[in-house]
């Protein structure tokens with residue numbers, strides 16, 4: 001994954017495309033030329049051509065293993081919003097699927113982070129519901145990666161907003177989709193803008209620690225290689241990953257700021273072909289070096305709730321240093337770094353998420369996976385709405401039905417609006433300010449006299465649209481109006497109004513909220 005490289009050219013993108021088809025390559029070439037032409041007069045804040053942003057986004061997508069269609073959409077993702085290319089033009093030149101992706105990314109771009117941490121889960125939900133197709137979300141992540149890596153050219157107030165949004169919304173989504181490589185980059189690039197002092201401190205701390213351990217780590221890596229080679233594992237790949245600054249900071253906060261208590265700042269990774277090799281290698285290591293008690297973890301037999309698999313051990317190297325070692329197969333490695341992105345394959349140009357039968361099932365990816373025992377290990381941190389989606393799926397026997405229902409009920413027929421403070425409220429399509437008011441509190445509904453949508457006064461029967469900011473005016477002596485029953489969509493609003501006048505509940509009404 002690249003993010004600071006200055007010049008990327010088309011050829012590098014084509015080279016990065018794995019299993020590229022003729023069709024995919026020509027699509028990417030065409031999108032490249034098209035984007036270069038339509039954005040030719042546009043500049044970035046840095047003064048460089050706008051096109052640099054598009055080629056960087058496309059390159060990020062190629063590195064994530066995406067196919068021609070998604071990479072082409074990456075080239076085109078800003079052309080509707082920024083240079084006013086018409087939907088018809090995109091459809092004519094690139095087809096329906098690419099238009100769908102570009103429109104999805106454009107829509108997603110309109111959702112803004114509005115502050116307050118307690119609303120973040122709703123905002124992540126909104127992102128996911130708006131995306132509909134996993135590729136839309138991945139394009140948006142690739143787009144954000146380039147934006148955050150060029151954030152120094154943006155106005156300071158905007159820097160903080162974009163970096164906070166990245167840290168609170170985008171990075172956790174990338175993490176939940178298992179694309180750790182991306183979530184780490186997003187975190188480390190936003191961290192200094194959101195927490196300048198803390199990030200400086202951590203950077204310094206890490207540098208000191210590295211100076212201290214670098215030499216002995218290199219020495220250890222050589223002896224490790226030797227020990228493995230003596231046991232017929234001369235082909236094992238050994239590398240190391242350094243903990244991201246942001247996650248180090250989070251962990252330090254949990255360990256009273258004592259860096260000596262954190263053993264996985266640098267972890268050595270050993271990659272071998274099979275699972276049985278993993279256990280063999282663990283045996284070899286423990287035969288030579290003494291492991292730290294209580295730190296041997298078998299995440300192969302017992303995967304983490306997010307599906308992560310690996311063997312972990314922490315050993316004394318013999319010269320006073322302690323080092324964490326992770327042993328995994330190539331497949332486990334790819335899965336842990338690229339997550340869902342590594343499962344998207346393209347057969348005959350068609351999207352096919354491995355083991356996923358329809359284009360909506362990727363939502364399941366947001367769930368904790370079943371462990372080998374068949375029992376679901378809950379981290380206790382799975383958000384309620386994700387559980388609801390799965391519940392929903394469990395009640396529908398047929399996958400086709402599930403996709404249809406999800407498209408209908410959860411995704412298409414819902415809209416998401418904001419309170420002035422940034423809280424997200426989701427409602428059925430065609431809901432009005434009255435539905436919104438009762439959704440916040442029955443008292444606000446009962447006493448509503450007027451509404452502002454996006455700062456402008458409007459009637460209480462106005463249909464709300466995705467992304468509207470809604471404000472309700474109340475008066476203390478007011479009561480609900482029976483006419484409201486004609487234009488409220490939610491059962492909660494209907495119920496409160498009827499209750500107020502002691503009307504019996506309407507029997508056959510479909511429960512909409």
Ligand code: MN
Nearest residue numbers: 053077078143
């Ligand atoms: Mn963009």
